[in-house]
């Protein structure tokens with residue numbers, strides 16, 4: 001919403017609202033008044049005005065707080081999907097969010113419109129999740145999450161009905177064999193029954209299905225649309241796989257089979273045109289890729305490797321990961337690392353970076369859900385959220401975006417490949433764009449482990 005519309009909405013909600021445009025001090029005072037009166041909706045609207053002003057003026061130090069925040073309530077997952085780090089972490093060193101983190105987070109809840117419960121874990125596994133959802137609701141924050149839909153009952157569905165307007169469910173195939181081959185440990189029938197239960201109890205909830213497009217499911221993608229319709233899903237987003245060197249799954253990325261990918265993605269578009277299910281995202285970049293071989297040759301290449309990794313490979317990866325004792329490689333975000341510009345050009349600022357930071361169960365703040373490596377600060381240790389939010393590292397990244405340089409660590413970001421950013425456009429793509437920094441880091445650690453004779457990656 002633009003500034004004028006926000007002002008209009010504020011006047012509608014509070015007929016005494018008067019503000020001299022651009023007078024930041026005055027606006028801050030008005031917001032503090034709303035805070036004292038616990039008029040959360042108005043606090044949030046003023047926060048949006050600050051957000052729009054700061055972005056318009058390309059400010060490196062900002063006056064707004066993030067309107068959305070991803071809070072990882074648990075990094076445990078009961079699944080081991082073949083494209084996810086849970087495939088090799090085996091929940092090693094994982095746990096639930098600490099109570100201190102929730103209490104520190106409470107300080108910014110008046111400004112926050114939406115709390116997203118997930119990170120790299122299944123949020124509904126948290127035993128106190130319904131209590132926390134109630135806390136966010138008390139501050140007028142809407143709640144949402146991504147879920148694998150393996151945990152659901154009537155009580156949880158009613159809690160969702162009272163706090164959520166939308167939810168994202170993960171599903172990579174309409175066929176049982178492929179679904180369970182990719183989403184290991186999530187039974188296909190249980191998934192379908194849980195989606196039906198959720199739909200029955202929450203008739204107004206917008207259910208979006210996220211699908212990761214990869215070699216394994218590429219030819220089945222058009223069937224996803226009628227399948228989603230049968231389950232009562234409202235929209236489908238086809239996302240791109242970002243391979244991880246450690247897992248050796250580079251050849252699962254559909255960009256290696258561009259003619260085939262284009263053919264099936266067009267079929268998805270055709271299926272969606274005939275359906276009430278809305279197609280909200282496709283890996284658009286594939287439409288700009290090409291190969292020197294025919295579609296038949298591409299498909300022969302796709303079949304060259306086994307479709308699903310075998311249990312031995314998975315066990316080896318899990319053992320290596322445990323030997324590395326590497327719950328997650330973390331680096332303190334600084335002007336030198338996150339502040340480093342990549343070779344891809346851009347215009348604007350990443351929506352996630354500007355609006356949706358990521359909070360780990362231990363209080364570490366990351367700029368987004370994609371970069372799980374650079375810690376901008378720890379909420380438990382910082383005096384305030386603002387100290388991290390306006391710290392040097394945050395300012396350095398804002399500076400790069402505003403200078404038209406995509407930060408290096410953003411390379412291979414699946415949001416960019418999906419062309420899903422309304423505030424950011426890529427103006428030139430360098431080959432380095434396709435290699436993810438996180439993946440490179442994990443790979444180099446695994447190489448070190450090999451040298452130390454600690455493990456063997458299959």
Ligand code: SF4
Nearest residue numbers: 077079081084086148
């Ligand atoms: S359900 Fe989600 S978090 Fe869990 S293993 Fe699969 S992709 Fe990863």
Ligand code: SF4
Nearest residue numbers: 350352368370410413
């Ligand atoms: S472009 Fe991707 S990696 Fe970079 S800040 Fe945005 S979401 Fe994160």
